[in-house]
Amino acid sequence: MDVSGFYPAAEADGYGYGAVFQGLKAAWRDGDDIYAEVALPEGVDPSGFALHPALMDAALHATSLNDVEHADGSGPLLPFSWAGVTLHAQGATALRVHIRPAGQDTVALDLTDRSGAPVATVSSLALRAVSADGLAGGAAGETFHSALFRSEWRAVSLPEAVRVEPWALVGRDAIGRLAGISSDTSDASYATYASFDELTHSVPPYVFVALPERKPEAADLAVLVHDALQETLRLVRAWLAEDRFAGSRLVLVTRGAVSGEPGERISALAQSPVWGLVRSAQAENPDRLVLVDIDDVPASLGALPAALATGEPELVVRGGEARVRRLLKVTDEQALVPPREGPWRMDVSASGTLENLCLVPAPDAAEPLREGEVRVQVRAAGLNFRDVVTALGMVIVDEIMGGEAAGVVAEVGPGVTDLAVGDRVVGLFTGSFGPLAVTHRDYLAPMPAGWTFAEAAAVPVVYVTALFGLVDLAATAPGQRVLVHAGAGGVGIAAIQLARYFGAEVFATASPGKWDTLRALGLDEDHIANSRDLLFEEKFMKVTGGEGMDVVLNSLAREFVDASLRLLPRGGHFLEMGKTDKRDPDEVAAQHPGVAYAAYNLPDFDRGRSQEMLVEIVELFERGVLKPSPVVAWDVRRGAEAFRFMSQARQVGKIVLTVP
Structure with missing residues (x-):
């Protein structure tokens, strides 16, 4: 066969190979079998690889020499899925390749060196069609991502009545509530064991292991990840090694190790790699292992038996709702496409x-x-x-x-x-x-x-905005009372920290689901209220003995603004950061004597002051006075999801867009 025009033709079809990957030198056809010779270019060192990737790729180029297209005419066949791969020798710089049919759109490969000694064998390589136009973004308005899929957690319907089988817990209940797995229609029982060795009698259908939560400082994360992976690997190997466990499923339970919806923060980062490790084990051992990530809502524990009855290998349970991982087509809305050239x-x-x-x-x-x-x-x-x-x-x-x-x-x-x-x-x-x-x-x-x-990008606007308002506009002094609305948001977290640093008594509002964030910032129950109703006015007036606030940092609207203004009965500063309900300062002063109303944003201060504030903020961080806000990040090409998440006021801390 003449292969001299192979790479120019491939490039014309949209499959461009760099110089190192153009290793196909000669080929022969014998019926449906293909024989080929491939080699690395001069000067390419194969050391460091069991089999150099450019050499292996060149061997696969010969699979297209039969000029076979998929049955539906959708395009040439490309490598898709491997099975039965064995490496016999290392360090090859050239290969002889034998490719033979092994089923529909499937081939087998024998790779030898020039003497005929085996280098590698592949018992099965499935091939699939990929449109060059779809990858290049040229045909019929198609874009590159139209050929791509993404992973998403989707809610799944659960059966209403499920018989809860007996189950066992091995090790400590790190979740702290697994003993409560039950059902109103079941008298299911469970037992606890220190290790798998104690499971000497009949093994229940489900055996639970609750992986311990680790919340490290940054310096400890690598060590804790390593320890978590080693511990999980030991557990999984011990489980799979015992034939008496073959009829049962090991359920590995985490809390906060995965993000079950866009924008959900991962709180147990050291456990996250465990999911990747166990997914690999699941692929090799179907129906033996289950991954479950659960939240603190009691209804989630009650939903766990029904969730396990679905037979899904991976489950996220949030608020009593079970979600399963699914592959979905990437759409224009989900993946914005940059221009091909230029910034x-x-x-x-x-x-x-x-x-x-x-x-x-x-x-x-x-x-x-x-x-x-x-x-x-x-x-x-x-x-x-x-x-x-x-x-x-x-x-x-x-x-x-x-x-x-x-x-x-x-x-x-x-x-x-x-x-x-x-x-x-x-x-x-x-x-x-x-x-x-x-x-x-x-x-x-x-x-x-x-x-x-990402941490750095979350700082400038919110901390400069909060510092400018509290210092330049309100001149906040020790002993004053400061109310921060939306205290779990970016500016809110910044303002609470700065106001406390200035010696103020801080009050804050947020939706109840975000109150833990306010507590973590040092606020007690008397200083926390709901941002979704007007009861904060009555509560804070009572706590302050009718004196109210000295400074209000506002981002709410309509009647919430009116209630907040009434919390300044002795006068004070009302700092408006919202953009949708600005008031006239003179009218505010007439209706609320002594209240200085100021709606402001970043352009309100000059470059020199900006520099001073940025330097001061960085210094406060380096001194440990300020702590980074929680950050949730999206790729900028998925910016629509991030914008929508913020528009629904679901975030805690700051949303950041990462740039490729």
Whole structure:
């Protein structure tokens, strides 16, 4: 067979191979069998690989020499799924390849060296068709991601009546409530054992192991992950090694190890890799292992027997609802597509709906820098409520979305002498939802060592906003009372920490599901109220003996604003950060004597003050006065999900968009 035109033809069809991967040298056909010779280019060192990937890939190129297309004509066949792979020798720089049919769209391969000595065998390689047009994004308006799938947790209907089988718990009940697994229609029993060795009699259908929760400091995470994986590997091997367990299923229970819905924070990060390890074991041992991640809601424990009855290998149980992992097509809404060339950023094609979010060219991000400007390669950008209301058309502003970011200096303009290319920086921007953004040097600060880009991107807007309001506008003093609405949000968490640092007595509101965040910030029950009803007014007036507040940091609207203004009976400062219900300061002063009303946002202060505040905030973090806010991150190409999540006020802390 003539293979001289193989790679040019492949590139014309949309399959481009680099020079190292163009290893097919000769080929022969004998009926349906293909024989080929492949080799690495001169100078390519195979050491470090059992079998060099470019050599193995070249061996597979010969599978297309029969010019076979899928039965439906959808395109050439490409490697999809492997079985029975055995390596016999290492260090090969050239191979002789024998490819023979092994079923429908399936081949087997024998790989030898030039002397005929075995190098590797593959008993079965399934082939599947992939459209070159679909990958390249050219045919009939298709885009690359139209050929991709994503994983999502989907709710599953549970049977109403389930017989709860007897079960066993091995080890300590790290979840603390597994003993409560029961059913109103069952008298199921359970027993506890220190180890699998004690399961000497009949083994129940389900054996539970609750993996211990580990909440490490950053420095301990790697050690705890290693320990968790070793412990789980030991358990799984011990379970699979015993034939007497073959009729039962081992249920490994975690809490907070996976995100069961978009935006849900992972609280047990050290347990998360355990899920990947066990999924591999499940693939090799079907129906022997079950993964369950459960929350603290009692109804979730009650739903566990019915959830296990579904036979699903992976389950997330939240609020009594069971969810299972499913593969779904990636749609335009879920994966925004960047332009093919040049810098880009997120924008809206038309305001009014989040479906209009798109990634558009940003030529200004590449223009020559002016005096004092810095160009930054953005790694992560903070999402703020202002961005959401701008996208929805609820406010009319001239600014481009994306007001803060963290990244690496790519270029410095004239007059910038204290930053260099490669420096890690964090600060304020305009148009940071893309890979490149430009800002003035005064809006940047060096990024503290040990911070991730996502953590850094969550800081500038919320902490500068809170600091400017509490210091520049309200001159908050020790002993004053400060009310922070939406205290579990980004600005709220920042304001609570700063106000307490200034010596103020802090009160805060949030939806009840977020009160643990407020408690973790040092607030007791007398200083916490619901942001979803107006009872906070009565409660806080009672707690303060009718004196109310000195400062209110507001982000609520309508009657909640009126109730908050009444919490300033002695006068004080009302700082409005919301964008949808601004009041006239003179009218407020007339109706509420002594109240100074100020609606403000980031453009209200100059560059010099911005620099001072950024430096002060970073210093407070480095001194340990301030702690990072909780962060939830989305890839910017899935920005619509992040915007929607924020618009529903579901986040705790800060939402960040990471940039590829």
